Amino acid sequence: xxxxxxxxxxxxxxxxxxxxxxxxxxxxxxxxxxxxxxKGLMRQxxxxxxEHEIPxxxxxxxxxxxxxxxxxxxxxxxxxxxxxxxxxxVRTLAMVNRTGHVVQIEADAKTTYEAYFSMQDAIxxxxxxxxxxxxxxxxxCTYETCNAEQREMINDYYPQRxxxxxxxxxGGAQ
Numbered sequence: 586x587x588x589x590x591x592x593x594x595x596x597x598x599x600x601x602x603x604x605x606x607x608x609x610x611x612x613x614x615x616x617x618x619x620x621x622x623x624k625g626l627m628r629q630x631x632x633x634x635x636e637h638e639i640p641x642x643x644x645x646x647x648x649x650x651x652x653x654x655x656x657x658x659x660x661x662x663x664x665x666x667x668x669x670x671x672x673x674x675v676r677t678l679a680m681v682n683r684t685g686h687v688v689q690i691e692a693d694a695k696t697t698y699e700a701y702f703s704m705q706d707a708i709x710x711x712x713x714x715x716x717x718x719x720x721x722x723x724x725x726c727t728y729e730t731c732n733a734e735q736r737e738m739i740n741d742y743y744p745q746r747x748x749x750x751x752x753x754x755x756g757g758a759q
Contacts, residue, residue, distance in 0.1 A: 644685065647678075647682050647685045647686045647687065648686070648687045648689055649661065649662060649674065649675065649678050649686070649687070649688045649689065650662055650663070650689050650691070651671065651688060651689065651690050651691070651704065651708070652690075652691045652692070652693075653690075653691070653692040653693060653696045653700055653701060653704055654693050654696070655693040655694075655695035655696065657696060657697055657700035659671060659700075659704060661674050662674075668703055668704065668706075668707040669707075671704065671707045671708065671711075672707045672708070672710055672711040672714075673711070675688055675707075675708050675711035675712070676711040676714060676715060679711065679712065679715055679743055680715065683742065683743060683744070684744060684746075686746055687746050687747075687748050688708055688746060688747045688748065689748045689749075690704070690705075690708075690747060690748065690749045691749075692704075708747060709745070712743060712745045713728070715743045716728050716739050716740070716743050719739050719742060719743060720735070720739055
């Protein structure tokens with residue numbers, strides 16, 4: 586009367602090794618691909634002030650205001666400057682007042698990254714040139730070949746004092 590139907594069974598693929606193969610491919614590409622990690626600005630945030638510390642007043646004469654407007658025009662203390670002129674100004678300020686100066690940076694939100702990083706490179710390059718000159722004069726070698734203790738002494742002699750915020754009008758740091 587009723588006949589049983591025989592369903593034809595389709596053989597299943599053995600996929601247990603597929604996960605192993607994909608995992609090995611993933612590991613292979615992670616190991617062999619190059620990842621550039623040396624991009625960006627090397628900055629160290631200032632530590633939070635201690636409870637008993639009183640904020641220092643900054644003399645406005647020792648503050649260099651660097652502005653980058655929306656048209657990528659660079660201004661230093663209200664005057665338009667080139668990158669080379671900015672580097673020379675920073676170098677002069679750091680030489681005259683080694684530990685009491687501040688380079689205040691303000692950039693418009695519409696500034697291009699290229700202009701911003703060029704400005705940062707000019708400022709950091711000025712400090713690097715001063716440190717390089719000090720290393721040659723006092724240690725007879727380049728800054729890069731100095732040992733850690735010598736570099737620390739050079740960095741203390743020419744500290745990199747860059748602020749990326751506004752400074753209050755009354756002379757106090759903000």
